[in-house]
Amino acid sequence: QDEALIFELGGWDKTGVDLEPAELDASDLAGLTRTAPIGLPGLSEPETVRHYVRLSQKNHAIDLALYPLGSCTMKHNPRLNEKAARLPGFADLHPLAPVSTTQGALELMDSLAHWLKTLTAMPAVALSPKAGAHGELCGLLTIKAAHEAKGQGHRRTVLVPTSAHGTNPATAAFVGYDVTEIAQTPDGRVDLTDLAAKLSPDVAAIMVTNPNTCGLFERDIIEIAKLTHAAGAYFYCDGANFNAIVGRVRPGDLGVDAMHINLHKTFSTPHGGGGPGAGPVVLSEALAPFAPAPWVVSGHEGFKLVEDCVDEAAQGFGRMVAFQGQMGMFVRAYAYMLSHGSDGLRQVAEDAVLNANYIKARLSGAMSPAFPDGPCMHEALFDDAWLEGTGVTTLDFAKAMIDEGFHPMTMYFPLVVHGAMLIEPTETESKQELDRFCDALLALAEAAKAGDGDRFKGAPYLAPMRRLDETLAARKPKLTWRPEPTTVAPAPLAAE
Amino acid sequence: QDEALIFELGGWDKTGVDLEPAELDASDLAGLTRTAPIGLPGLSEPETVRHYVRLSQKNHAIDLALYPLGSCTMKHNPRLNEKAARLPGFADLHPLAPVSTTQGALELMDSLAHWLKTLTAMPAVALSPKAGAHGELCGLLTIKAAHEAKGQGHRRTVLVPTSAHGTNPATAAFVGYDVTEIAQTPDGRVDLTDLAAKLSPDVAAIMVTNPNTCGLFERDIIEIAKLTHAAGAYFYCDGANFNAIVGRVRPGDLGVDAMHINLHKTFSTPHGGGGPGAGPVVLSEALAPFAPAPWVVSGHEGFKLVEDCVDEAAQGFGRMVAFQGQMGMFVRAYAYMLSHGSDGLRQVAEDAVLNANYIKARLSGAMSPAFPDGPCMHEALFDDAWLEGTGVTTLDFAKAMIDEGFHPMTMYFPLVVHGAMLIEPTETESKQELDRFCDALLALAEAAKAGDGDRFKGAPYLAPMRRLDETLAARKPKLTWRPEPTTVAPAPLAAE
């Protein structure tokens, strides 16, 4: 059933709030008052609720079924964490309220930092970045500042493997670096020879994801770090996949200098249709002095918030955001950490890896794993070799999964694998659900090989919409609703 | 997609809570400890969430579309009220906590009572009944006690119109009364002549719904009350439809002696899949002394809860429930009253009646209104005369409405109309939604008359399930899940 847009429901003069309109004395506004209508519709509360509840039912969600988006880590979001984040002491706290009235919040940030540092064996953490890519930005800005402080500001290059998330090269470019790609070995890891060759004195940093986007642990990670450091560069680790090793392996033990942690992946803060996230960055001793403001310090008189780099940390590179970062996510992530504890977090990594390997094992007969030898970590990567000759593409196969009640896996990423299908189940799936998923995929694979092309080319059939025309959308972008020529334009509001 | 039962998910040894098991010392249990397994499955939290979220999507709800169940009053449930009811000061309050620690709760009950008494022009209210039918029970018990106190305990009969809710005769019988039906006039009201004839000295009370279940106001209501009182009987008014007149007409002005108010109808506490409700009963001066415990009194030292009839109200007939009644519903209803105010509540009644008459007007061309002359109140009643010869029944028509995205109207009730269809839109529907509804019904009516029988006989086609076999369910009732013979019975838990 189609749901009308809010602009089509005729509510140009309606409202869903009861405000006593104040009489307007505009003498303090210097003639800046609006005169023309804004063009915003309003709806009564019942209509509003219905509009959004109806819309919501058109979404897939982790609460409905497996959501195996590789590298996106769609796991269960505990409702305890939602409840905690809504305590007035956190939700109704102003970011600039007097510090003496925010001691609990600062304590929580301090405790969260302690957990992150302990889990990574890194001495410092910058909490403020608002998402993973923002954390990458923070990390590279820290590295840049460190180089500049050492008189190494001339270093212009960042090395990035081809398999990297797009955010890695984009961030490096954003900070003004040139990006050079590092080759990959046939078994899906960084090519050490190529790396060594490219580690010139111009290199500021390498950015390596570990476990990498092929779902594999970089076996030579310690060697990579050594080579990098020997070249005078820093090792930035993309921590998007930290969930695979949390509680079991500490990046600090591997020689990492900076790593962002997606709280919305490893520590299960909800994705909310694409955000908000949170991307704290842990830093090595070498980089710690260059961290951005603000940060929390504890002292005799309780917790303090250092908000300006000027006095207390002259080397800090500046500021990533207004205020302190994603406090709402800090509360959720901290609640998740406390719930799991050191033992539970270790189990998280183990079950995530176990689930991925189970899927890989069950599907490998019918589909072609990109790296069949050895275990994968938290996600299983397949290529489209097994679809050859069927006329079915990775995209078609993915859309057919929708008709089986599942969200498709990540497709065509990483770029190093042809027609990639990256499946990440996470640790919060039961064996029953994994089996239901594998059974569905095996049946689909059989259908594809049996030549049942229609089932794929036309898919999805059972979703709220059939396949959408993305080319049309991009050719002549229609990004906002505008009244049809026949629509009566909203009348200016009568002065009441 | 079918959703497995919790018993089929293999969770005989799983749990979704983390409790440190206490060592059991059974020395205070006198050998009463369980030995055999209970047979309860458990699920982890992610599995639990998914099970219930999936199930929920198989329900229709007022938040999804019009829910025009006549006499059930499915209106918008404000979320403010949900939030208020969850304040720890209300939700985490023990019913027997020291009275000095519950002053706010008692004040709220006292204020709610004040609103109910003012809106009905009645001097007293018993808050504790847990639902409408429970309120009827309370009302009749009060009447019984009053008669007994007057030496009129011999009165054995309660008069009830044929159009009454089933709860009316059921309640009268429950209290030990004999039920006699009152006839109805062709225009859908109580037949005064028949009433007068049946008002013998044996009659304890009449039970009349007003507005009645035909959606009509009892024009002769004042006369009815006079006749009743003249015969020494009491006038119990079924207040299920109070929403049609709230803020505009006061039952006390009509001669009513007792009336229950469904807080979940008039005052919009959510129905929750069938309950909980709340059914406070307003009482006339004659009946007030016989009200059940408990009640709230206010004095110099704050509010007091009178929990026992013994001392302070020797005439009280007893107790309806443990504790004070549906406090959670009181909070919601009170929030609703405060939000609407005296002006808003009046508008509630007016819009509810306007919406019903609008539907009646729009549909009357195609469907046959049971009482075409004059306005209806909050609901529009149709019979099935217009379906004659189409082969389509009221039930078929209702099931076809499901395919249009609407919940069917109340069917085959009231009993006085053949193939009754009772449509109650409530005041929280917009004109757009009413038009969408009327358009859908008019199109269906046309299809029925055009002989498109399959569309009706097989309906619903688009619901989570096709039509269910209710006869089979009743013939050999299967009321609990039991393991199939092949199922492995749950093993006793290992002592850990």
Add this chain to the structure above:
Amino acid sequence: MRYLPLTQADRAQMLGVIGVSSVDDLFADVPAAARKAELFDLPRHAGEMEVERHLNSLAAKNRPAGAGPFFCGAGAYKHHIPSTVDHIIQRSEFLTSYTPYQPEIAQGTLQVLFEFQTQVAALTGLEVANASMYDGSTACAEAVLMAKRVTRKNRAVVSGGLHPHYAAVTQTIAHAEGMDIARLDVAIDAEAAVVDAITPDTACVVVQTPNVFGVVTDVTKIAEAAHAAGALLIVVTTEAVSYGLLKSPGEMGADIAVAEGQSIGVPLGFGGPYVGLFACREKFVRQMPGRLCGETVDAEGRRGFVLTLSTREQHIRREKATSNICTNSGLCALAFSIHMTLLGERGLRDLAAVNHAKARQLRDALAAVPGVEVLSPRFFNEFAIRVPGGAASCVEALLADGIVAGVPFSRLDPKAGLDDVLLVAATETTTAEDIAAFAKALQGRTL
């Protein structure tokens, strides 16, 4: 007004379609004398912020159970509720749906009820359960009336250990139906006296375990005596968590088990809404009150669920119905069922064990206070103590120390002459610090 979608323009247009000139015309059937033109003497509408402020201020005048050491029980218990429970019951599709009369678009509610019935049957050790009652007390009264229908006898023997509110409700309602209620003397270990009170004209025997003084009793012998007299045994439980540790009513011979389900998934809420559990032997199913959900198939043969056996109910049978009940406690039953699913057998057993262990710790601590006497010989998570100087004044005094000490028995039954009896309960929410503080304060007050 934010809840009312009609605009003035809508209203005018709709009146035109109806063919009347004003909304007053639609109220023409109301006698002129009763047609009020003026607004009633109540406040006008208020914005959400204003209403919320007012309710916050009322809530702030109460002391929630979680605010400090808290030991009240007596039929309502402070337990931890997983946040998942409240999240799910707030989903629109559960919260804002009606009784599942149209099963094709109510399978969510119906499957939940079927699962709930199965859980309740398992917990009580009986074959069938209904889809919930208003609460434990009304379930108890309905059970007595049901026993009358089954046995066609008129006398009910009610143990002196039954919660006084339950006894009052049962008495009120059963009496109206013309039953003769023999309520035995109130006593700590009251169940011992029940067997002797059973007569051949007894329809049912009502016993509670754990009883209102927390005393647990093996009712097997009472069941035998009742059955020998052609009476049914009704076993009442007000603390559903006890099912995790104690023998079920069914195992001990009960014919009907009723309980207050509040302890599992439902907040204290100052007494309601709660959820009554009602289970019985299968042979009595057609005499049960309340809604029942049953399994069936749809037109395509798929398993589905419907309300069934509704010929027992008022909307079909009217004055011949087994009960006048229409509304149930569906949303609370959902909460109960979710919490029970999270617990599972393992979690429920653990929870019950923790509750019992905490109560034992509490007992040990209070028994050590000079002048205090523990009265309940066997108990689950609640017991009675004798406090010098009266229970009500003890509670009042300890409140000044920040402790809510429990429920004075006299509050439930002022005529029983047990003014010095205090009912105290412990649950998994009780901490060692709570217990120590209670004992210390009590010692300070009794010295």
Add this chain to the structure above:
Amino acid sequence: MRYLPLTQADRAQMLGVIGVSSVDDLFADVPAAARKAELFDLPRHAGEMEVERHLNSLAAKNRPAGAGPFFCGAGAYKHHIPSTVDHIIQRSEFLTSYTPYQPEIAQGTLQVLFEFQTQVAALTGLEVANASMYDGSTACAEAVLMAKRVTRKNRAVVSGGLHPHYAAVTQTIAHAEGMDIARLDVAIDAEAAVVDAITPDTACVVVQTPNVFGVVTDVTKIAEAAHAAGALLIVVTTEAVSYGLLKSPGEMGADIAVAEGQSIGVPLGFGGPYVGLFACREKFVRQMPGRLCGETVDAEGRRGFVLTLSTREQHIRREKATSNICTNSGLCALAFSIHMTLLGERGLRDLAAVNHAKARQLRDALAAVPGVEVLSPRFFNEFAIRVPGGAASCVEALLADGIVAGVPFSRLDPKAGLDDVLLVAATETTTAEDIAAFAKALQGRTL
């Protein structure tokens, strides 16, 4: 562990299917030295009740804005949020979904984003808006970088009235991209100085209205000067409610408007998550950062929505992307959009009028306090005052009276030499009693 569904039996069975003997085998690629056998030095797992208690105790150490008279603003504002907003954003289907990469099963999120974009475009008076940014400060920095891409020039003129945090974020990020940031002197009515600072090599001019001192400015002249120099005008707003009363950036000639959307639908949350609004003229759309949602049709011709123009984005263009952004602030955008839908044009205008009226009342009350000087000549709902003895110590002193008096400007910018400037804000949540208490306490402290 309650969040982990696998049982030991499951794990054993799955290891068998995989063909390894233990889960350690799956970690074989980890260098032995880094494979930790022991648990890290952190607490073990905890039950929900224990975690909740701990978090409650931390929350209780903070004083929420709603606890009493409260006048902080400076980029984050205390507004009433209708309860409907939070209810809807907690729905599983919104809360636990990912970026809508598969539009067939993400129309809920996508239609919301399309509606959000339209609302933001209408509010800012510009043609297109994106699907949200992290917050206002990062949106500001992104706008400056975008101006560089559009104009191919490197200099940004930043008004001294821009929120110091925004200026710092912009400086940090734009500087890293090699831009030259000319931040003008901090002053109450700083925008007056902007026009003179525009040079031919200026890529953009950044002005804020209402500025950080609450001062509202007609930027039309600045727009003309910027355009004459081939520069873009970026208008920043930190209080989105002001859109209801003031001329929009687009009406005054802005090319890009960015704002902090927190005031509509998003709680204070100690600074995040918030929602950045970003709108611009249509001709610049392909240089925009962030996600965009566009209308299209499905295979059956029905209207639907998709993420579009993603060739601007990092996952397609990698180092050539317009921004490195991946995550947005979708759930906060949803909250914003719901609240805006509830308000509608009428509600937003009323809300803005109430805010302004309360601020005027506050101004009048504070202006009457001897020694206090009101500094902002024109304002919406916030203004600066000079308090004798320093703003920070004034706030500290008034805290003892239970009043949170506002934000000392020195906290935002300690180097500006404005230690006696206090920023005070009023909203619809401010009561007449709050204002009176503030004025009285201030008088008591300044006398």
